[in-house]
Amino acid sequence: MRVSFVLPSDASTGGVRVVYEYADRLVARGHDVTVVVPAVPPYPLRLLREQGPLTVARKALDASGSGGGVGWETDAEVLRLPALRRPFLDRIPEGDAVVAPSWRSAPAVARLPESAGAPFHLVQHYEAWALWDDEGCWRRAERLATERDLPVPAAMAAIEPGLRLRGYKRRVDDALSLSTRKVVVTAWLGTVLDRVFGQDSTRIPNGVGHGTFYPDDGSDHVGEEDGRRDDGDTDLRVLAPYRTTEWKGTADALAAFRRVRRERDDVRFGMFGPSGGASDLPSWVEFHGRVTDSRLRRLYSTADVFVFPSWVEGFGLPPLEAMACGTAVLSTAVGVVRESTDEGALTVPPRDPEALGEALAGLLADPGRREAVAATGRDTVDRFRWRDAVPALETVLAGSDAAAGDGHTAAGGIDRGTGRVGADTHDRGDTT
Incomplete structure (x- = not known):
């Protein structure tokens, strides 16, 4: 082919x-x-x-x-x-x-x-990025989600934003309305296509690179920067991604870190990601910058908790990568974590830094809970393998989706101009 x-x-x-x-x-x-x-x-x-x-x-x-x-x-x-x-x-x-x-x-x-x-x-993803950073759009989406029993991210695709963002959203929506065959990575994206755009889709979750991400305590590597714990180092470690985009939730993660730091002095905090804006991070947050896969594996593996604070994700690979490395994951209920990880991650509502901080403090105070979450996470992430995703995509591209996952069939729909949900629509996304 x-x-x-x-x-x-x-x-x-x-x-x-x-x-x-x-x-x-x-x-x-x-x-x-x-x-x-x-x-x-x-x-x-x-x-x-x-x-x-x-x-x-x-x-x-x-x-x-x-x-x-x-x-x-x-x-x-x-x-x-x-x-x-x-x-x-x-x-x-x-x-x-x-x-x-x-x-x-x-x-x-x-x-x-x-x-x-x-x-x-x-x-x-629903790639109308500017909407995810706009508080007014979030309020509209949350109201519509409550009224029509929609996931908030799916409701975002149905709202009519303010005039400033209307043309931008229309370009995104026009692209999703094209007569291309759709493959989605999570069920909520299938819900968007079904109920907002009246289009079918096939769901194929991404895989995780299990050959790249696995438990690695850094004992074979020299240097603290590689994530190796020194002898006698008993401090707990918390790791989170650093992003400058507001909807990635970096500010919420920092608020959770501060909550923990007020209560205990035996926790070390670290972040990784692009360096732009990182100079504004508190001095007590160790910033690792952009990291190679091998170094990221060691950072995941030597963290006691990985915090994923995003407000929304199309899929969200980092929590699964951390699970593959044997780390307890605390995540907002977004993307694939919301849909597929069962007890593989401890979850809190997105856009709620107080809940994130409370959950982080509780997880750090309970070694047994951390171990249980990490163990379940290892079982969960085993379901996400490229050896399954690639043949599924291969089948779809060849013209048959019989073996490629859940289909989403259009029914009713949402009037994109008003955000009205048709009476005969329902959420067909598999969120288990």
Whole structure:
């Protein structure tokens, strides 16, 4: 089978990582796979503001057409294009299936000729990012969720935002309304497509790299920076991701840390992530910056609790990675944690830093509970394997979803202009 994945950019994100996981594993199964990477992403206003039009134009001119130059190692062919526009799109090879992993590349995929392959959209989030950072949008979504018995994230896709965000949301919604075949990574995204856009989807949860993430106490590595505990080190360790985007919940994690720190002095706090803005972190938070997979594995493994504070997630790989490393996970009830982890993580409502702090204090005070949560987490994460996800996607791309997970069939729907839920709709998402 000949498959192309059309990225909107080559950014270092979880969604892009998922694409390269699929690409490499499909190559290993004997398929011809091309990853298409534009030098200039669709809707490049932010890039233009940050780097200037001359730099952006130079990037487009320097796009080489094929070969390396991307920030990921891959066994797939890489096709670099100046932009996802004609005539550059004509360079995408003929194939059997072409996949957009983001709303930003979905319109380009939908415009490709039939010779490029059947068009698919791998929906990994409701990517109207600005809505998740807007308090007014959250209030509207929470009201609609209560009124219509919807998950709050699904309700966000149904609201009518203020005028400032209306055009932006419309572009996202128009991309999700295209006649591409949809694959979702969690049930709530299937609910969005079903009840908001009246579209079917097939659910295929992501896998976890069990060959990369496993218990590793750092005993074979030299240096405290690698996560090794020194002899006699009895302090408890808490780890969380650091992100500058508000809906990732970094401020909530810090509030929970402060709650614990007021009560005890034997806990060490750490964060990892991009360095932008990290200078504002308190001095008592050890910041690890961007880390390699091997170092992240050791950080997970030597933490007593991993805190995942996001307000919303399309899927949310970090909690599963921490579970695979044998760490007790405290997470907001979002993404795959909300739907599939049973008792594999201790969960609290999102956007509630007080509940997060109380749960963290309780978990740190109870070694038996931490061990029980960690043990259940190890059992839970064993269900998320690429060896299951890749054949399922392979089956869907080949034209049959009989073995690929839950389907979501359109019924009724939500009037996107008013947010009304049709009387005959219901949530078909499997949240167990």
